[in-house]
Structure formats: C-alpha cells, structure tokens
Amino acid sequence: xxxxSRSILxxxxxxxxxxxxNAAPLTFNTALPISQxxxxxxxxxxxxxxxxxxxxxxRRMKVSGLMTMLGYGVxxxxxxxxxLPYADKRLEVNTGGQDVSRRQAGFGDALFMxxxxxxxxxxxxxxxxxxxxxxxxxxxxxxxxxxxFGRLPPMLQPGSGSWGWQGGAVASFQSLDWGAxxxxxxxxxxxxxxxxxxxxxxxxxxxxxxLWPGTLGEGVPSFLYGGLEANLLRAAKDSLNGVDDPxxxxxxxxxxxxxxxxxxxxVLEVGVQIPVSQRLNGTALGNDxxxxxxxxxxx
Amino acid sequence: xxxFHPRHFAAVLALSIPLLAFGAERAxxxxxxxxxxxxxxxxxxxxxxxxxxxxxxxxxSLKDQNVHIVLKPGTQPDIGRxxxxxxxxxxTPGEAKVSKEETK
Numbered sequence: 222x223x224x225x226s227r228s229i230l231x232x233x234x235x236x237x238x239x240x241x242x243n244a245a246p247l248t249f250n251t252a253l254p255i256s257q258x259x260x261x262x263x264x265x266x267x268x269x270x271x272x273x274x275x276x277x278x279x280r281r282m283k284v285s286g287l288m289t290m291l292g293y294g295v296x297x298x299x300x301x302x303x304x305l306p307y308a309d310k311r312l313e314v315n316t317g318g319q320d321v322s323r324r325q326a327g328f329g330d331a332l333f334m335x336x337x338x339x340x341x342x343x344x345x346x347x348x349x350x351x352x353x354x355x356x357x358x359x360x361x362x363x364x365x366x367x368x369x370f371g372r373l374p375p376m377l378q379p380g381s382g383s384w385g386w387q388g389g390a391v392a393s394f395q396s397l398d399w400g401a402x403x404x405x406x407x408x409x410x411x412x413x414x415x416x417x418x419x420x421x422x423x424x425x426x427x428x429x430x431x432l433w434p435g436t437l438g439e440g441v442p443s444f445l446y447g448g449l450e451a452n453l454l455r456a457a458k459d460s461l462n463g464v465d466d467p468x469x470x471x472x473x474x475x476x477x478x479x480x481x482x483x484x485x486x487x488v489l490e491v492g493v494q495i496p497v498s499q500r501l502n503g504t505a506l507g508n509d510x511x512x513x514x515x516x517x518x519x520x
Numbered sequence: 521x522x523x524f525h526p527r528h529f530a531a532v533l534a535l536s537i538p539l540l541a542f543g544a545e546r547a548x549x550x551x552x553x554x555x556x557x558x559x560x561x562x563x564x565x566x567x568x569x570x571x572x573x574x575x576x577x578x579x580x581s582l583k584d585q586n587v588h589i590v591l592k593p594g595t596q597p598d599i600g601r602x603x604x605x606x607x608x609x610x611x612t613p614g615e616a617k618v619s620k621e622e623t624k
Contacts, residue, residue: 254555254610256564294564297610343555343612345585395557397582437583441562485563519563 245393246427247479247492247513248450249404252338252350252393255294263290265515267308273499273507276468279315280506282376284308288515297338302356304332310377323370327379329362334387347396358385364413375416375459382413397437400446402427412460419457419470426451429481443484450477452494458502471501473508488517545620546576549589549597552614553606556585561610568609572601586614593623 245251255261264287271282286308294300309326334356341350362380366373375381389406404425410418429448451474458470479492494511501507556562562580565587569578574595580587587606591597603613 254561254564256561256568256609259564259567259609294610297608338610341555345552345554345614346557348555348557348611397557400557439581439583441559441580441582444559483559485559485566488560517560519560 245400246402246404246425246429246448246450247481247490248452248475248477248494249402249406249423249425249427250336250352250354250389250391251402252336252352252391253348253395254297254338254350255292255300257294257297259294260520261290261292261517262520263292263515263517264288265290265513268512270509271506272509274504275507276504277315279313281313282506283311299338300336302332302334302336304334305361306330308379310379312374312377321370323368323373323377325366325368325373325377325379327363327366330380330385331359331361332356332387333359347394349392349394351390351392353388353390355388356386358387358410360384360411360413375414375418381410381418383411383417385410398431400427400429415462417460419459421457422455424453429479441485443482446479446481446483448477448479448481448492450479450492451475452477466503468503468505471499471505473501474498475511486519490515490517544593544623546593546623547591547595547597547618548621549591549599549602549616549618550586551589551599551602551606551616552586553580554585554612554614556580556582556611558582565606565609565611568605569602571605572598574598575602590621 245253267286267288269284274280286306288304288306290302290304292300292302306329308329311322311324313320313322334354336352336354338350338352360380360382364378364380364382366378387406387408389404391402391404393402394400406423408421410420427448427450429446431444432447433445434442453474455472456470458465460466474497475494476497477492477494479490481488481490491514496508499507553565556565562582565580566578569575569587569589574591576590576592578587578589589602597618599616606613
C-alpha cells in the first residue's frame with residue numbers, strides 16, 4: 222500500500238464516520254439515530270504521518286486535513302450526509318543523494334452518503350440497530366495539480382479525478398453505560414488519468430465505556446467516554462494503465478484509543494490510530510499514526 | 521367617608537394579576553422513552569417535541585428514561601402527537617402520564 226492509498230484509506234475512514242451522532246466510533250460509522258429534521262455538523266482535524274519506507278528513497282509523507290461533514294435526518298430512519306475534505310499533503314523523497322520536497326493543498330473529492338436504519342430494538346436503557354449505507358464519491362477535487370517538477374503524482378493530488386462508491390452495513394448497541402459497534406464496508410475507486418486506487422475492504426470494531434459520571438444524575442448530564450477501536454483494512458493493489466503496482470496494497474490493523482466528551486448540543490473527540498500490524502506489498506510506504514480530533518454540533 | 525377613586529381600582533387590579541397568574545394550572549405529560557441512551561440524542565428528542573405548538577418546553581431524563589413535557593397554560597395535551605414526535609426522533613415511546621402543576 223503506498224502513501225496515496227493510505228491517504229485515500231484515511232479519508233475514506235473519516236468519510237465513513239460521517240454518520241456518527243452519539244457516543245459513536247471515531248474512525249467509522251454508527252447505526253445510532255439522527256432525529257427527523259435534525260442537522261449535525263462534524264469537523265475533524267486529521268494529522269497523518271507515513272515514514273516507514275522499506276525502499277532506499279527514504280520517502281516521508283505527512284498529511285494534515287480538515288474533514289467537514291453535514292448530516293441531515295430526512296426521516297427517523299433515513300439520513301443523508303455530505304463530506305468535503307481539505308488536505309495539505311507533503312512528500313519528501315531522497316533522489317540522487319538530495320532531498321526533494323513536493324507539496325499540494327486543496328479540497329478533495331466530496332462524498333454523498335445515505336444511511337437507512339433497517340432494524341431496531343429499543344428498550345428502556347438501551348438500543349440495538351442495524352443500518353446499511355451507500356455513498357458516492359464525486360471527482361470534485363483538482364487532479365491536475367503540478368509544481369516546478371511537473372505534474373504531481375496521484376498520491377499528492379487533492380482529488381482523484383474519478384467517481385467511486387462505498388457501501389456496507391453497521392450494527393450498534395448502546396446502553397447508558399457502554400456501547401459497541403461493528404461495521405463491514407467496501408470502497409471502490411474509479412479510474413482517472415490511467416490510475417485507479419485499489420479497492421478497500423474493511424472490518425471495524427468499537428467499544429466505548431462511560432467513564433464519567435460514575436452514577437447518573439437528574440436530567441441530561443454530560444458524559445465522558447473512553448473507547449477502543451480496531452480497524453482491519455485490506456487494500457487491493459493500485460493500477461496504472463491497467464497494470465497492477467506491485468508496491469501498493471496490503472493489510473493493516475489499526476488500534477485506536479479514543480476519548481469523547483458528549484453534551485446535549487456538542488461533542489469533543491480525540492483519538493490516535495496506531496498501526497499494530499502492517500503487511501504491505503513490495504515497498505509500499507508504511508503508516509506511523511493517524512491523529513484525529515474534532516467536534517460535532519447538533520442543531 | 522373616603523370616595524372610591526378609579527386610581528384605586530387600577531392599583532388593586534395591577535396587584536392582583538400576578539396573584540391570579542401564580543395560581544394558574546398547566547398540564548404536564550411524562551412519557552417513557554425507550555432507546556434514549558446519551559445526551560446528544562436527548563437534545564434531538566427535546567427539540568422535536570418543541571414542534572408541538574402547545575408545548576412550553578420538554579426535558580429528557582436519562583436516569584429516569586422519560587421526557588417531561590410542560591404545556592402552555594390553558595392548552596390541552598395531545599398524547600398521540602407527542603408519541604409520534606418521539607418516534608420521529610428515532611426512539612420508541614412508552615407509557616404516558618398526564619398531571620397538572622401550578623405555574624410559578
């Protein structure tokens with residue numbers, strides 16, 4: 222898996238988390254509800270570092286990004302989401318004994334997604350839901366950016382230039398004390414400029430526990446949740462002009478400790494994705510971490 | 521003997537209005553809510569119940585797993601409508617209890 226795939230994976234992961242409306246996972250979706258006619262704004266600041274390069278090129282890639290998500294409850298069971306990423310990508314490579322730095326910032330590809338609650342079981346003090354979701358990625362980002370060295374490689378382009386889609390299903394259990402989510406998702410990427418990023422299949426698990434308050438008071442007190450998430454991602458090889466790139470794709474397992482402070486109208490959240498296992502093809506660039514922090518507003 | 525002046529009548533009237541208001545009653549409704557598990561979703565529920573014109577305010581309780589709906593004075597509760605609004609917020613309404621309370 223190269224850095225381009227990595228960036229796409231990370232953005233995809235964040236896009237998939239668009240539906241979070243609760244003490245929900247940081248890195249993927251949830252089946253918990255958005256009320257009818259309710260709006261949710263979610264902003265996530267992402268910092269990602271990839272420096273684990275097995276090749277002599279000593280590639281180092283850093284991505285800082287801002288994900289803006291707007292969600293709306295069309296009905297009690299059907300919610301729609303729009304996600305627009307902005308990323309600043311920097312790649313440093315050692316070529317001929319010299320370090321070369323290339324950088325590009327801009328808005329990326331927008332994602333539009335719908336989620337439908339297919340099953341729910343509500344009881345006093347807990348809820349269990351299953352929700353399939355389907356989204357389309359539109360080529361809204363610039364995919365022809367260049368610098369003094371010429372056209373930038375796909376990994377540094379703000380946009381992919383291609384349409385894509387993602388779909389899957391998520392199941393969520395939430396009680397007053399703890400919650401758990403599991404998601405299975407697939408993301409397919411289209412082809413543009415001869416390049417196609419590998420499709421991504423992922424399995425995600427999350428457990429959250431209320432840390433504070435220890436005992437519930439009257440009304441609607443604010444909650445502090447601690448959580449642990451696991452993301453197993455399998456990326457197919459990228460292809461260029463129909464030929465697979467042997468130095469791309471692979472399987473990564475992330476573990477993500479999270480903290481969320483949840484009030485009636487807003488949520489603060491932070492988490493760091495740590496790659497505990499990376500089985501990448503060829504000289505694909507490994508990930509160091511993905512740090513995510515952000516907030517959500519309910520209006 | 522003192523003569524009754526219109527100014528005296530106006531003063532008595534002005535003083536008695538707050539007393540009359542203090543004694544007024546209004547209906548309150550408590551409805552059990554199934555599936556309400558966190559502060560963020562409780563807000564959506566309270567906001568949804570505010571769509572009913574006669575509702576003065578609604579306050580959810582996570583501990584008691586219900587919502588306390590306070591109506592404007594002189595209005596009648598519409599339980600069916602409140603249950604539908606709870607349903608629209610993504611939850612399942614349970615038993616409802618109507619009572620009266622004095623306005624303060």
